[in-house]
Amino acid sequence: MSSARFGPSLLIGLGACVLFLSGAYARAGDSELLGALGWWTANSNRVFPERATYPDATGVVTVIHLGGPVDTRGHPFFTALGHNGRACITCHQPADGMSVSAKSLEARWVQTHGKDPIFAAVDGSNCPSQPQELAASHSLLLTRGLFRIARPWPPRAPDGGTIAPQFTIEVMHDPTACNLDPVYGLGSAHPMVSVYRRPRLPANLKYVISYGFAFDPKSGLPLAIDPQTGRRYAGNLLADRRARTLEEQALDALRTHLQRHGPLDAVQMRQIIDFESHVYVAQSADRAGGSLTDGAQGGPDALAAGKAAVLDSPRDPQWAEFASWKHDSGPHETPAQRAFRASVIRGIDIFNNRTFLIADSAGLNSMNFGNPTRNTCSFCHNMTRTGMDVAPGQVDLGTTNEPFADPAPDLPLFKLTCDPKYPPQPFLGRVVYTHDPGLALTTGKCADIGRITIQDMRGLAARAPYFSNGSAGTLRDVVDFYDRRYHIGFSEQDKEDLVHLLSVL
Amino acid sequence: MSRQARSFAELASLAGLACWSCLAFAQPPASDAGRAFVGCPVYRDTNSGRKSGCWLATDPIDGVRYDISLGRTKPQIGHQVLVEGRLDAPDRPQQAGPACGGVVLRPVVVSVLETSCPAFMLPAETYPGRRFVLDPKLVLPPADVAERPPPPPYLPRTWSIEFGFGSDFLQYQYSEVILDEIGRYIRASRPRRVEVTGYAVARTRSISGERLAEKPQLARARAEMVALALRRLGATRRELHVTWRVNPAPLVDTPGLAEPSRRRVDVSLVY
Numbered sequence: 001m002s003s004a005r006f007g008p009s010l011l012i013g014l015g016a017c018v019l020f021l022s023g024a025y026a027r028a029g030d031s032e033l034l035g036a037l038g039w040w041t042a043n044s045n046r047v048f049p050e051r052a053t054y055p056d057a058t059g060v061v062t063v064i065h066l067g068g069p070v071d072t073r074g075h076p077f078f079t080a081l082g083h084n085g086r087a088c089i090t091c092h093q094p095a096d097g098m099s100v101s102a103k104s105l106e107a108r109w110v111q112t113h114g115k116d117p118i119f120a121a122v123d124g125s126n127c128p129s130q131p132q133e134l135a136a137s138h139s140l141l142l143t144r145g146l147f148r149i150a151r152p153w154p155p156r157a158p159d160g161g162t163i164a165p166q167f168t169i170e171v172m173h174d175p176t177a178c179n180l181d182p183v184y185g186l187g188s189a190h191p192m193v194s195v196y197r198r199p200r201l202p203a204n205l206k207y208v209i210s211y212g213f214a215f216d217p218k219s220g221l222p223l224a225i226d227p228q229t230g231r232r233y234a235g236n237l238l239a240d241r242r243a244r245t246l247e248e249q250a251l252d253a254l255r256t257h258l259q260r261h262g263p264l265d266a267v268q269m270r271q272i273i274d275f276e277s278h279v280y281v282a283q284s285a286d287r288a289g290g291s292l293t294d295g296a297q298g299g300p301d302a303l304a305a306g307k308a309a310v311l312d313s314p315r316d317p318q319w320a321e322f323a324s325w326k327h328d329s330g331p332h333e334t335p336a337q338r339a340f341r342a343s344v345i346r347g348i349d350i351f352n353n354r355t356f357l358i359a360d361s362a363g364l365n366s367m368n369f370g371n372p373t374r375n376t377c378s379f380c381h382n383m384t385r386t387g388m389d390v391a392p393g394q395v396d397l398g399t400t401n402e403p404f405a406d407p408a409p410d411l412p413l414f415k416l417t418c419d420p421k422y423p424p425q426p427f428l429g430r431v432v433y434t435h436d437p438g439l440a441l442t443t444g445k446c447a448d449i450g451r452i453t454i455q456d457m458r459g460l461a462a463r464a465p466y467f468s469n470g471s472a473g474t475l476r477d478v479v480d481f482y483d484r485r486y487h488i489g490f491s492e493q494d495k496e497d498l499v500h501l502l503s504v505l
Numbered sequence: 506m507s508r509q510a511r512s513f514a515e516l517a518s519l520a521g522l523a524c525w526s527c528l529a530f531a532q533p534p535a536s537d538a539g540r541a542f543v544g545c546p547v548y549r550d551t552n553s554g555r556k557s558g559c560w561l562a563t564d565p566i567d568g569v570r571y572d573i574s575l576g577r578t579k580p581q582i583g584h585q586v587l588v589e590g591r592l593d594a595p596d597r598p599q600q601a602g603p604a605c606g607g608v609v610l611r612p613v614v615v616s617v618l619e620t621s622c623p624a625f626m627l628p629a630e631t632y633p634g635r636r637f638v639l640d641p642k643l644v645l646p647p648a649d650v651a652e653r654p655p656p657p658p659y660l661p662r663t664w665s666i667e668f669g670f671g672s673d674f675l676q677y678q679y680s681e682v683i684l685d686e687i688g689r690y691i692r693a694s695r696p697r698r699v700e701v702t703g704y705a706v707a708r709t710r711s712i713s714g715e716r717l718a719e720k721p722q723l724a725r726a727r728a729e730m731v732a733l734a735l736r737r738l739g740a741t742r743r744e745l746h747v748t749w750r751v752n753p754a755p756l757v758d759t760p761g762l763a764e765p766s767r768r769r770v771d772v773s774l775v776y
Contacts, residue, residue, distance in 0.1 A: 214738075215685075221733060225737060309647075355555060368676050369556065369579060370580055371583075374555065374558045
């Protein structure tokens with residue numbers, strides 16, 4: 001590959017590095033410029049660089065591709081394979097940590113007058129039946145970064161058969177109008193439940209598809225085995241675990257988000273999975289704390305080198321990447337850096353050691369831990385280096401279920417009524433009001449209502465808003481939600497320390 | 506605990522209430538035959554680190570508040586529990602332990618019942634709770650550790666997996682280590698048959714004024730749950746022979762409690 005092919009991507013990385021070194025990289029104008037250069041469109045024939053850095057809300061996020069730069073000409077991850085002009089890269093922007101932020105979407109709407117394929121009617125609007133030229137029809141994408149996920153109702157098993165659901169579903173309120181739509185709604189010829197979710201990362205995937213132990217303690221059963229590979233399904237793909245493997249995820253995305261009809265050939269599938277399996281994303285520098293890789297082990301390189309599915313323990317404590325920050329690192333460390341790094345260390349201590357009462361969270365308190373149980377953030381966020389769960393991590397934090405969810409009048413609200421023959425949602429009973437039933441849309445089980453897969457926590461500063469339904473606009477909102485939900489009683493200092501920790505991951 | 510033993514305990518308790526002064530001269534029992542009661546769990550919010558909270562429940566017959574924290578399944582606040590256990594210190598049957606403020610039952614099996622009761626929490630007050638210590642016998646090897654097959658000879662062998670009352674849920678850690686061991690034997694020895702027999706206690710027991718019986722179909726559900734687990738651990742459909750029955754005898758050589766051992770699945774490898 002000739003050096004000329006590196007083009008703007010390399011410039012972005014170099015630009016960000018230079019700006020970082022000069023201490024001026026975070027100026028708003030620079031960020032906008034770099035952001036505009038950083039947007040990837042389908043079929044752009046650019047080179048995906050081996051390493052690119054991008055400014056974000058608190059510093060710099062770095063995306064690496066192990067094995068060198070990738071010529072994207074004809075590469076299926078970067079090619080519009082369906083009917084709406086999108087490629088995988090459209091909704092997984094490197095500058096946004098391989099997700100896409102609401103801020104970038106808003107800018108893209110203005111820049112393209114809403115014509116970018118990311119705003120495709122199928123899921124980039126609140127409902128395909130809405131007038132697509134109006135920003136209001138894309139309000140959930142523009143304000144919360146949410147794509148429409150249309151799940152078949154009743155749910156389908158992996159073999160294509162129908163699952164008899166344990167609950168009925170009624171639409172109580174739907175400002176998107178999609179769940180009541182005659183073509184796209186629950187009463188249509190092909191009944192669908194439309195929920196709205198943030199895109200997850202096609203990156204850091206060895207952590208997503210690994211499992212710590214052969215059992216899923218939330219179901220009590222050993223993890224099922226993929227007959228193709230002989231490996232067990234890790235159970236951490238997608239918010240509702242509707243895909244068990246990267247292949248299934250890619251096919252689901254191609255069929256729905258890219259509107260491709262028909263299968264993908266084996267070579268293209270292999271290319272997609274090879275590419276995304278070599279991408280790592282993490283924050284690499286902080287505006288106040290400086291480099292996250294100089295002494296500390298932040299950034300994507302250490303993440304790529306790390307071992308997956310390691311359970312948090314005294315021997316392998318969560319966020320040990322930053323342990324060196326416990327001590328000042330000499331005269332080159334400024335007072336501001338020292339103060340920030342000390343705050344991150346306090347945040348880690350809170351994350352790992354501050355106990356609080358975890359209550360009424362299906363998937364967690366429904367195991368034999370009891371309800372409530374006193375534990376810490378790292379109880380659920382227990383996979384070192386990513387903060388995911390070493391077991392299938394579907395837990396009802398309350399982000400989507402009444403009464404714990406924050407008010408969300410812009411989201412649909414469903415009433416789920418459980419058949420008395422089956423166990424109810426363990427803490428919400430037989431009638432549950434929810435914005436997103438989560439895992440229950442895959443399994444059809446009442447006990448799974450509102451259970452959502454715990455996310456990879458790396459590169460957060462680049463990809464607000466947070467939680468599967470974008471209900472937290474900032475990292476502070478995330479911390480505040482947990483504080484309210486579990487009555488933790490964080491002090492202002494605690495909250496600041498936790499936000500600093502989250503911002504360097 | 507047998508019905509006869511329970512009746513004896515209830516009679517003794519009533520006799521004690523009727524003759525309070527006798528208690529001052531009563532000799533402490535040398536051992537505890539066990540007790541079973543249905544109660545409403547109370548969470549005492551002690552904090553000695555992760556999982557250090559206390560669970561208490563009062564036996565409505567004798568009025569004693571027991572510390573039931575040492576069961577492998579913890580209660581769900583707001584739901585009644587069936588408690589089956591023995592006194593940890595039978596020579597001090599009324600003495601609350603220092604950790605949680607209840608008379609300690611050990612061993613103890615706690616089953617969460619569907620019936621609701623008031624949710625109630627106590628502050629820690631002066632109680633420290635118990636620092637959580639993971640039993641190394643309950644730790645599974647990580648998935649990436651190379652498996653060590655059990656050495657031959659492979660002789661016929663039976664394992665038992667117990668369940669909570671009314672439940673077919675395979676309990677975290679406890680069931681996992683048993684199933685993991687069975688799976689390793691199956692993969693290493695390829696038995697001629699893997700016999701899975703599920704049991705439920707459909708006979709009605711009267712406990713604390715409540716009449717408790719498991720649904721007979723739970724025997725099948727338990728057996729099928731274990732069979733599914735074993736298939737995922739390498740047993741073939743041809744090897745598996747799944748049956749179910751109700752009202753079995755308790756295990757005779759169990760280190761735990763007799764009555765809960767009736768709620769089980771037996772897995773036998775036949776060569």
